[in-house]
Amino acid sequence: MFPGLGGRGMSPKKMKGMLKSMGINIDEIEGVEEVVIRTSDREIVIKNASVAVMEAQGNRSYQISGDVTELPRVSPSDVELVASQTGASPEEARAALMDCGGDLAEAIIKLSSKTS
Template sequence: MFPGGRGGLNPQKMSKMMKQMGIDIDELEDVEEVVIKQKNKELVFNKPKVVKMDAKGQEMYQIVGEPEETGEQIEEEYEPNEEDISLVVEQANSTEEEAKEELKKTDGDIAKAIVNLKD
């Protein structure tokens, strides 16, 4: 991918080349933990190596380490807003309470809520 044979480019040449392309690289010191939260789990990196790259104002972070996966997270229950409730009430000829309950069941899928209430 990069010239320089099997061993690749030496780090100093790579750093110089990146600077010429407008990319600044800084290693963050003393990082104890990085947590990536997903819908149903978390990835926890303990004592990772973290590098921050700034390419013309766009910041990117590279995390190097072995993540630990945590179990299921408790998901927050969806709470429909007034606009969505009104739309479902109008389209499905339902009460606000019925619309709210159906929106919760469909996790905010307005079209599905309307169809379910019309059936």
Template structure:
């Protein structure tokens, strides 16, 4: 991004990014799934970093994915007629983060199409 930043002090890099309006935060992700038409890439225990540059969010995933059959990752893929199930881990994460009950967390996730951040924001 800044060209040859290998020798740049990480603290200095962080200061420069803040001056440019770029916020960086680590995301405590348990699993990341990238779905394509042909296969899914599943990252277990990946390091995820979120960069917010003036409203434009970018996510960086560091890890080694496992390539699996399309739709087989992440539990119940559901049928075309039914809504996909909300993963129990997502429900627990939202409930823990907000102090809400699991039923409230499930409802917030369903209201927000499984979007964790939106569900947390709704309950906070």
């Protein structure tokens, strides 16, 4: 949990006991495969996730580690617009938008140049 405390390693069991005596509980959530954080303009996907829950003074905090990938969020209306402007399928339009970081003009140009 906290490697190298004071220059010496401390066993996780001993650390957990010490934190518990201070009113802090830490538990691992087992079997987590993926964590997704969605914002207004992107998704942060954490695969092979390790999630620890820390409870202190009635508050819960989550610590997440794993393999992180950030993706732009693509709205259905953007997919529809790109597909209608280029004649591409919705799947092709979505893929182009993802490749172009959600940039509509770039996705349209990319798909238009494929059909030319």
